Amino acid sequence: MPVLGLLLACAAQAPLAAPFEDSMAQRLLACTGCHGPQGRAGRDGYYPRLAGKPAGYLYQQLLSFRDGRRQYGPMNTLLAPLSDDYLQDVATHFANLELPYPPPQSxxxxxxxxxxxxxxxxxxxxxxxxxxxxxxxxxxxxxxxxxxxxxxxxxxxxxxxxxxxxxxxxxxxxxxxxxxxxxxxxxxxxxxxxxxxxxxxxxxxxxxxxxxxEQPLPLxxxxxx
The missing domain is CATH 1.10.760.10 (Cytochrome c-like domain)
Structure with a gap:
């Protein structure tokens, strides 16, 4: 079979790539590589769960990493170019996920x-x-x-x-x-x-x-x- 015909035959059998989904879930796959699928927590016991935490808390932690109050190189670098509004969108996305927790490991x-x-x-x-x-x-x-x-x-x-x-x-x-x-x-x-x-x-x-x-916090x- 000519080379061109072989290439066309292989292309016809290859599965089509999934269409790109321009959503927060797609964009935040970079986070789930460490923090686990959908932000359920990493396997190593160090990367914490993101899913279901209060949006205000997640937002403040993202700001702290971006602005240097919390130090962890990969997070500092990843968040450095992101705006306040985008970090709020990230926090809201993970906060709205309702996912079951695994049994305790300890x-x-x-x-x-x-x-x-x-x-x-x-x-x-x-x-x-x-x-x-x-x-x-x-x-x-x-x-x-x-x-x-x-x-x-x-x-x-x-x-x-x-x-x-x-x-x-x-x-x-x-x-x-x-x-x-x-x-x-x-x-x-x-x-x-x-x-x-x-x-x-x-x-x-x-x-x-x-x-x-309804009551003020102690501190x-x-x-x-």
């Missing part, structure tokens, strides 16, 4: 860690000016609109890394930086217990962030919308 912590974590989550510790986690992150720890993230459904290693980054000043938010203040008041044992306990909790089906609180947080 086992139930030791009783001492469990007791320590539950006390911090539910009561806080007034003498150290530590509010209960539930006061900001919602009674079910699923986050609160418009800009407080959930604490459940996050891997242990990610929780450890982020709390340590707040504590050491490697992660920052707009002043007043409430999470940095809280993290600096936590002992390393507190951080370990919280990460062990939170990462072992299952996320209920249909979980969503709590609505906007002023510059990173909130």
């Amino acid at each position: 086992r139930a912590p030791a009783p001492a860690d469990q007791q320590r974590a539950q006390a911090l989550v539910r009561q806080g510790q007034a003498q150290r000016k530590l509010p209960a986690c539930q006061q900001c992150h919602g009674e079910a720890l699923l986050g609160r609109q418009p800009g407080v993230p959930g604490l459940l459904g996050l891997p242990r290693d990610y929780l450890l890394a982020q709390l340590a980054a707040w504590r050491l000043g490697e992660r920052r938010s707009k002043a007043p930086d409430c999470m940095a203040d809280i993290a600096r008041r936590l002992d390393p044992e507190d951080i370990r217990a919280l990460a062990n306990w939170l990462s072992a909790q299952a996320v209920p089906a249909g979980a969503k962030p709590a609505p906007v609180s 002023r947080c510059g990173g909130l919308p």
